Amino acid sequence: MNTALILIDWIVFLPLALCVGYLLFFAVASRFRSHLIDEGRESYKQHRFLVLFPAYKEDRVITESVGNFLQQDYPGELYDVLVISDHMQPETNDALRRLGANVLEATYPDSSKAKAMALAMQETPAGEYDAVVIMDADNNTVPHFLTRINEVFSQGFTAIQAHRTSKRAATDIALLDAVSEEINNGFFRSGHNAVGLSAALSGSGMVIAEANFRRYVSQLKTAGEDKELEALILKEGCGPIVYIPELPVYDEKTQRQEAISNQRRRWIAAQFGALRAALPDFPKALVQGNRDYCDKILQWMLPPRLVQLAAVFGITVVVTVVSPVASVKWWILSLAQVAAMIVPVPRELMTGRLLKALMRVPVLALIMIGNLFKLKGANKKFIHTQHGE
Incomplete structure (x- = not known):
């Protein structure tokens, strides 16, 4: 040449x-193993958790997901499940209430997950909970989820990310989506924690200290709310965000090529918006030496x-x-x-x-x-x- x-x-x-x-x-x-979480430390306090399920037209899956979560072995009086019901049927809302969940029917125009979370915090008295758990309407998890979260939260972390993983992979597209998420878990969560840096948030299976979340949620403006939350946490120096790889949150993966195209377009736009x-x-x-934010x-x-x-x-x-x-x-x-x-x-x-x-x-x-x-x-x-x- x-x-x-x-x-x-x-x-x-x-x-x-x-x-x-x-x-x-x-x-x-x-x-390699992360050393950010002290596995030998015992939890001295059981915290109160508010578990949010933003749900837009999720009548098909929300009842099963909430029923699954309510099987926690954590004391029932120390957590509440709140479903933000947006464009869901009255029968679904009634079924959720019978299960024991609280249902907040959305009143805002132009649906978004950020608006759902903001509405939930507007209707929840400040200081009633120690931390907020954000789940997706299709998420399932294990009975010891809150017990494990409480152990880690007791160590003073502002934000925690559980291991989002595939619930099922019925199609080739769903399998590739599942593999993609595990690759990202390696790059941006377990890999980062292993060298002492903050893990990325995943959009669900997230836990954030209530006072911080209440302050952040009113500032969310886009469909990339997880990236906005990351930026707000790390800019304030409230990291590291810790990842718990052995704590699964089972997520329904995208089954069709058209759906994954729309999803990835939104993700790319969210990343560029966050970068800008x-x-x-x-x-x-x-x-300032804020290496997490850098x-x-x-x-x-x-x-x-x-x-x-x-x-x-x-x-x-x-x-x-x-x-x-x-x-x-x-x-x-x-x-x-x-x-x-x-x-x-x-x-x-x-x-x-x-x-x-x-x-x-x-x-x-x-x-x-x-x-x-x-x-x-x-x-x-x-x-x-x-x-x-």
């Missing part, structure tokens, strides 16, 4: 190498995983044709990228069925690239994912 092409090759290679290196580092770190809002704070956070801003600079995967492999092929010698570093980068994606995947998901499902990845990558051109308004608009189909 001539000098100009060599220069362009390195200009493209170096940023992608940094992105791949970031993911590979945390993928490897995810295989937080980037001006980076110099101050760097000077890392979060850097994390939001990463391209979507499938877009990065497509870019690295696509460029590798092109460079191989143009200059086999120059392509050596690109093939190393491609192998590093594959390693980063494989290391966090749980062994039970590494099956022949996954190999078959991976045939869908090129199409999904093209969809993700297309979504980059359709982000306008996606971060503001609430996109409902159908469950129970």
